[in-house]
Amino acid sequence: xxxxxxxxxxxxxxxxxAGLLVLTHCKTASGRVGIKDLGYVILICTIYxxxxxxxxxxxxxxxxxxxxxxxxxxxxxxxxxxxVYLFLKR
Numbered sequence: 788x789x790x791x792x793x794x795x796x797x798x799x800x801x802x803x804x805a806g807l808l809v810l811t812h813c814k815t816a817s818g819r820v821g822i823k824d825l826g827y828v829i830l831i832c833t834i835y836x837x838x839x840x841x842x843x844x845x846x847x848x849x850x851x852x853x854x855x856x857x858x859x860x861x862x863x864x865x866x867x868x869x870x871v872y873l874f875l876k877r
Contacts, residue, residue, distance in 0.1 A: 797836075797859035802867030805832045809871040820875050829864050836860030 805828050813824040837857055844852035 801863035
């Protein structure tokens with residue numbers, strides 16, 4: 788299966804976004820990462836990505852709304868969140 792470079796870029800960018808959000812906003816007072824907060828990071832990244840896709844559809848004539856972009860954003864957000872969580876957990 789061939790992965791388009793565009794979808795790979797969405798995956799990487801949203802993975803980095805989610806990872807940075809986990810690093811900067813998800814530590815509790817004890818230094819641990821809260822599981823509930825990880826869900827919020829994924830939700831925030833998903834909503835942000837969907838809003839940007841919708842804005843492209845409504846406001847830009849040379850860009851397109853694509854569901855596969857949103858899916859790549861979600862998968863990247865999950866991957867980035869899990870990666871950073873596992874890194875911090877060890």
